[in-house]
Amino acid sequence: MSAIFQAEDFHSVETGGGISGGIQASLSGRYAVALFELARDSNALDTVAQSLSGLKKALAESSDFKALIVSPVVGREVAVKTVAAVAKSMNLDPLTSNFLGVLAQNRRLGQLSAVIRHYETLLSNHRGEARAEVTSAHPLDATQITALQKSLRARVGREVALDAKVDPAILGGLVVKIGSQMIDSSIRTRLNTLAQAMKG
Structure with a gap:
C-alpha cells in the first residue's frame, strides 16, 4: 500500500x-x-x-x-x-x-x-458555496435542480451545491436543509412551479 x-x-x-x-x-x-x-x-x-x-x-x-x-x-x-x-x-x-x-x-x-x-x-x-440536502418525493430533473439552485442562491446569497435524495414518504414538495436550517412548507409558494411539476 x-x-x-x-x-x-x-x-x-x-x-x-x-x-x-x-x-x-x-x-x-x-x-x-x-x-x-x-x-x-x-x-x-x-x-x-x-x-x-x-x-x-x-x-x-x-x-x-x-x-x-x-x-x-x-x-x-x-x-x-x-x-x-x-x-x-x-x-x-x-x-x-x-x-x-x-x-x-x-x-x-x-x-x-x-x-x-x-x-x-x-x-x-472551500468553493464558497452553501451545501443543501434536498429531499423530494420523486427524482429531480435538470430543470428542477437549476430552478431550485436559483431560488436557494437568492435566499442565502451565494452558490448552492445540492445533495439530492428521494423519499416517497414525503408525498410531494421539498425538504431542504442548509446547515442547521430547515426549509420546508414555508417556501413552497416560492417554489410553487417546482412543487407542481413534482406532483405528477
Missing part, C-alpha cells in the same frame, strides 16, 4: 482554513479533513470528489458493496483486497484508492458514508 496516508493523519489533524470544528469533532470528520487536505495539496480536490461521488452511488445501488462496508465480520485482509479490487474496477483515482485501503486496514470502512458527506461539505466551504 502506498504511504500517501500515515496513521497520524487521522489522529491529530490541525484545524484552520475555515474547517468546521464540528467536522473535526468526529472520527469520520478527521478522516475527511485528512483526505481533503491531501487532495488540496495535490491539486486533486475535484478528482477525489468525482471518485467519492462514484462510491456514494455504489453504496446506494449495490447491496453487496454496502454489506462489505458495514459488516463487522469481514476480516481486515479480505476487506483490504476487496476494496482494492473495487477501486480498480471503478477506476478511482490513486489518492481515493489509497484512502479506501487505509479505511479497510484500520477497520473503519463503516465510516465511509460519513466521510463522503464531510468531504462534500469541506469542498463546498
